[in-house]
Amino acid sequence: MAVRPSPDAVPALAVLLPERRRFAGQPLGDALGKALARGDRLSDGEPGEQAQLLRHVDLLPRGWPMAAITRQRDAGDAVLHQWLRADPAHVRPDMTGARVLAIGDLGLSQDEADALLAPLRPLFGDTGFPISAPVPSRWYLALPVEARLPAFSPPDAVLGDDLFSHLPEGPEGRRWRALLNEAQVLLHNHPVNAARVAAGKPAVNSLCFWGAGKLPDRVHMPFAAVSSDDAELLSLAALAGVGASGDGPQLLDLRRARDLSAVAARLQPALEDLARDGLRLDFADGARWWLQAGQRWRFWRRPTARLA
Template identity: 55%
Template sequence: MSTDRGGMLVTLLPERRRFGRLRLDADIARLLGRGDRLPDGEVGEQAQLARHFQPVPNGWPMAALQRQADCGDASGFRWLRADPVHVRPDINGARLMAWGNLDLDPAEAEALLQALHPVFGDAGMPLTAGAPERWYLQLAIDAPLPDFSPPEQGLGDDLFRHLPEGGQGRRWRALLNEAQILLHNHPINAARAARGRLPANSLWFWGAGVVPEEVRSRLSSVSSSENDVLALATAAGIAVDGAGQGDRLLDLRRERDWRSVEGELSLAGRSEKFATHDSIVLDFADGARWRLRPAQRWRFWRRPMLELGA
């Protein structure tokens, strides 16, 4: 193996089921069949990212990290995301159907925020935005908060299954109910519905915490358009879209076409990525992982892996 290779290329991918039950290209089937299946990791995007970034002290304060990346003013407060979402009522409650892809423009977001300011301002939690669909609640640094589910866990699921219970949860359920009434009746949402656009008719609370002392990672650079990875990289002092030696991360979690993944990795028919990396790790959000190395091509006795699996 050449001594001028870089380190590992970590590729973040969605759950395998997102790609369907396609039959793999012969070259990629052979490469994966000869690769090393690593022990499964925890399921979910948060756990997936936590395999490569470690906030100190322990925790996962994405609201504070992203607020700092968006606005640079997160220190000294506890933060909670309160993102606009679309929920669809059904016979059993309401299901989370859209988060982060409502395409709210800045004027729409500001009008909705203005309507909600009294609800949260009177509760001592100013509500502001870092972007049209990234909304933040600012709390006292020692404010107690219940556990909230990250939105990717709630997509397609009953909203009320993800609301906190108990005494603390009662307060947040009441705040959400008041916010939903205002959003449901807001003319911005009526106008969006009339144009065939999804209304922002609820909020999703998540990511509570304070800015960590540091974020540790063995990565030297990341390539991603996702705000969670960019915020973690910024906090860790990692180059974004940088070249050079060391371990790199390629974020393909939003990809749904496996052929595009093969093209990104240059795995179909040749292994040119290995010219600059001594290994490639495929890290799926369902916890499945593989490590691929150049020397594995000599494992002739290994059978091709015909499908990605569930």
Template identity: 75%
Template sequence: MPALTLLLPERRRFAGQPLAPDIGKALARADRLPDGETGERAQLLRHFGLLPRGWPMAAITRQHDAGDAHLHQWLRADPAHVRPDINGARVLAIGELGLEPQEAQALLRPLQPVFGDAGFQLSAPTPARWYLALPLEAKLPEFSPPEAVLGDDLLTHLPQGPEGRRWRALLNEAQVILHNHPVNQARAAAGKPTVNSLCFWGAGRLPDHVRSAASGVSSGDVELLSLAKLAGLDPPREGAQLFDLRRLRQWPDVEARLRPGLAELGHDELQLDFADGARWSLRSGQRWRLWRSAMATLA
């Protein structure tokens, strides 16, 4: 495990942004590792092992938020803002809509009987993360992750198949209730995004084991922090560290965090792990590769 691994977004997020000369030289002289699988899920799975295998993020974050995830199978039903357009319904926000706790609870009240009649309990321990408690044996369709849904047409991500039909009906009923809710009317009048849909994702049961070769994680992302807690990395220990920069969109901000790591390399390794699967390994001895021309851009 590298002494420090920087988790980064897809390289396209930095398209057109040049590398500073010193960083361009360091990356040109570094070892380019074999590309990994693309996507944030695959990126985190490079650093965390779950048993049984899967990605039950609803149960993982539920344990972080409420500590009761072992009781049920879980599904996230996060609040979402959708804007109808000529081609369908574009998803503009999921989860973080700036809801106050009292707004979230008021929105939940008329929705709870709808899901309760279907055998599912709806709750929101935080305004941004809503959960459905499901029977442990419940069979579910495939749900798209938020990173695939956000910015795209909601209709192309509705669950399919016989099981999906039930969830499409539940979503439609929830949308009707939300559309007419006084909280949304007040938010629209105040120029705030309304909660006019839900995003179902992350289904599954709490893993039996979560392991990582890292000793600590630095992040503001609840999914990553929840994984770290289950892996015993909270609080962080001395040793290999994961540093989460996936929300950055300006390359100079990445370089500002990269330079201190390069300056303190010694005999250790620093690794860059991009969400598109690209990876670099940097070591102090690579500075003697003077024949390699500096990189101008990440591409």
């Protein structure tokens, strides 16, 4: 007989999934449809990428200093400063403002990133915030440890929205609005962008400031292994001392999935051999299910056809 678990219990396998609406209209398939119908629907968690990851990782002190966390994996020097991500972005003017169409992964080479940074180095260096790009998709500002910063919106909130509605506010935000405006002018006139546009590639014509903070004192994950290609999650795992393989609870990241049938196929072995400690599905919109072997006796439940 299945025992209803605590939402905080550690399963044999935890699976991170995107928002359910990404799979709108797609059939669940027989095995996954039966498993969800017979499984336990847990109380919903807080929606959003940050909240989803925080259900599986613990940071001390509390916060989300993702710039320092990824910087440590990218360059190994995060303990020296407070950090802020200043990721390359592509925005497109429209009738109401400037729509943010891409952040971070714009297909830049390291040579392109270095060339684009060249005119930005004096701009940010003169303010005491040196800029660097140890990898082409992740740009960083090194800040004094005691620097006070305004609130910046995370990329998942900014992407697809109007850039101007996410600019930092108040007196502390004024400096950052001015810096962004100057950076946009320098990037707009850069020959690398002219070459990219001519080649049909998106121009790097803005920056996305986010993830400010210092490296956490402690990062803990209750897993023996993490499978992911996401830089933020892998950086958290590295600080927690968790690698890609190990005996014990596993965390599988499928948040980039677009095809529900591919997700069902990936989960098929786990569904066929549900461990006593169970399988937890965690969607980015907060919906969660707990699946375990004893639930198979709930055969009277009609299979779920589609995600709500």
